[in-house]
Amino acid sequence: MTAEAGLAALWLAAALSLLGLFLSILHVRGKLEADRAVRGLAIVQGLLCLFAFVMLLVVFARTDLSVLLVASNSHSAKPFIYKIAGAWGNHEGSMLLWVTVLGLSGAAMAIFSRKLPSRTLIAALGAQAALALGFHAFLLLASNPFARLNPPAPEGRGLNPLLQDPGLAFHPPTLYLGYVGLSVAFSLAVGAMLAGEVDRQLARAMRPWVLGAWIFLTLGITAGSYWAYYELGWGGWWFWDPVENASLMPWLAATALLHSVAVLAARNALKAWTMMLAVICFTMSMVGTFLVRSGILTSVHSFAVDPTRGGFILALLGIYVTAAFVLFAVRAKTLREGAPFELVSREAGIVVNNLLLTVILGVVFIGTLYPLMAEAVTGEKLSVGAPYFNAVAGPLAILLGILLAVGPLLSWRSESRPVLRKLALPALAAATVLVIAILAWPQATILTKLGLALAAGLVPASILPLIGRNPFRTPLAIWGMAIAHLGAGVAVAGMAADSAFTTEKLTAARPGETFEVGPWLVKFEGVAPVAGPNWTAVEAELRASRGGGVHVLRPQTRFFSDPPTETNEAAIKTLLSGQLYTVVGQADAEGRWQLRLWWKPLVTLIWFGGALVGLGGLLALLGHARRAWRRRAYA
Amino acid sequence: MRALAILALAIATPVFAQSNMPPSYWGYRQLHDAKQEAQAQALMLELRCLVCQGQSIADSDAELAGDMRDLVRRRIAAGEKPGDIRAWLIERYGDWVSYRPSAAPIAWPLWAAPIILLLFGGAMVASRVKRRRL
């Protein structure tokens, strides 16, 4: 019953989105006054999707083995939280989550964006309904989460043990909130282009959606990076893997869009850039979703893939993106006017910012798809990996970082003051660190040395906009900007430090032996068997000290039975100065155990910086919301 | 009984190992010379594991990856240059085995792309800003 109720809700929601699309077309063409109807439909559709998702959670919570999805992906012995998280740890469930967030965003648009002119809002809701229709069709026709299994399975097939982790509970929902938030920005842009009303009001309506989506993407990518770092057991935090790039590309586009929308809201400039970026953001979300689910690129983070489903998503991608680009081409002339600005001004700085971000996006896009393109043209297989991306995106990111220090200090429209003087101290800090890096760490790469110098300059430079202002009278949005930029500097510091200072020790040790990793003295006490709720493991005990107290680390090799898998559980000791990362491997014939240890100074700054960036975004969002609320209250 | 089962599991050779031989000697040991080890590590990060779903041989636990690491370390210890080892492997497995795209004509668009994008974008921005001039 539960599953059927969910399925019925989905069909109803699909029908309502079709109706909503139809009515919105009529409204925009002036044939019908359907403002309230379209908005009402959007709200009801959102609630129906939410109901369906709750039904899915219920069947997973109950481990209802008569539902095919539960039988294929869950197990009655799984811990409860992973039963719930398992609802979206598979293709159908995650598509239902996507559709639900899409529906709820449409509902939120209908409720909270009333300030927009009616034609634009209804056109945007129509675009959103068109998106919803496509994804509902995909869900109902090709990925039904509520399909029944008759007779019910005696036991579920279990969930991939790599996914039985808090990371799973957090990572996909966060990213989906990001992707779907970008779809709202897309709908608003399409709606505004259709209605011919691209202006400051649109930017103010779009901004919270872009900011919100961007915050979720930032946090989702940061969390995903940390999850892969401690789960995959090789001490790396980014591999330029196609699936990782698929999540990075929307983020790059969203960052550019974020800055562009701010300019459109403040100065009514950069109309064409903003609309184009909104379309590109959603395009990248869809390309990312397609790449990850179609299986056309090999990845270490592979999902369960299915080419037929990939084909469906590709068709949706093709239709939506082509339509949007055609609309942009047709309306481009109307996006000309906007306030002028000088070569040295904040607007110009943001234009260069957009340019650099777009070039990095282009490079990541080309690098990720190049093997596919080359194979299509020549039939030969080649690989494009970290050496390419680091060599190309790295220097561009350094340039972007320098811009990050200068841009916020420029005034709107025209900057005539000698702004560069304010940057004297950060520049000095950067130069000093660069010299130290060249002399003290010659083995580090050029990019790493530049990264260290950039971080040293960026961290003080990012708080410059706050200096000389009363902290309590500074708008929250300025705080947000400063903290987000500070977070970027901190993250760069962590990345460069990881690259420059990490030491690794690979050894085959007998119980009782001691060895060194960087400043640490580590004693291998021995190995013991250990059991968990649905796994057994071989656990090593390591005692590490560097002068002060002793830290005990227990890395494991875990064996699961449903499905049979072996995983490495790294043991990580986090200190203020860095992380000690330990992995135990196999034993050889003479009873020596493989141990792999890293001492990674300052590596946690990477994710701490990412969190700061998200926090900065959140402050900016709250700041804008508060100002909008105050304006409404006093109006 | 359960403890016995766990113990048996623990001391048995790992359940999912492939072949009859233990991992290669240099697959899981570092070279004594730190500089050579750093060279080897840098090369291993750029070589693709032949049997994995997109990992370098430095990060993979597959047996063949271990054997490839063994090969890289032995050759670096013998004085061979990383570029020559990479070329040897490309000779046998094609460009696919190297994560660093080659300098061959097939990879020229890849290396040219950032420059072209920058120039193209820069030109667009320059024309825009010129039009905006007061």
Next chain:
Amino acid sequence: MSRALRLLPIIFVVWIVGTFAWKLVQPSDTTVRSQLVNRQVPEFSLPAAVSGVPALRSAELSTGQPRLLNLFGSWCVPCIAEAPVLEDLKRKGARIDGIAIRDTPGALGAFLDRHGNPYERIGSDQNSSVQLALGSSGVPETFIIDGKGVIRFQHIGPIKPQDVAGILAKLEEVR
């Protein structure tokens, strides 16, 4: 914005979507093929893998007659299924040499006793070094080598009964 510039994104989208569609309909092919086909067998000299069967050197592969070089291991499950097919090939006149990858004499001896020995020589490659030198990436794989020691063909995976005719034809071709 000029007309060409506005059309560019659309052309780009069509190109990308087209390539994606092409790739989707391709059958998934994750095999890694050796690039040494039509090249000389690399020089190697492997010790004997099991007592009673001679060792294998690369020089012994250029005898004037085409030979099959089969990479296998006693621990490899598909190799068990391949063993009778190799016997069949031997009966039909193919000359087969083997390289045992990562194997021990004891396990290999038991394997040959149980499933038969179609090999004239078996070399022992305990750390996959010759496997890597040949451009092979797994077991079982079979190379067809002509009389002059040039690799002419690579068969990846176990040789199935329906492949036998093709292999024999290829052996004739390179004679």
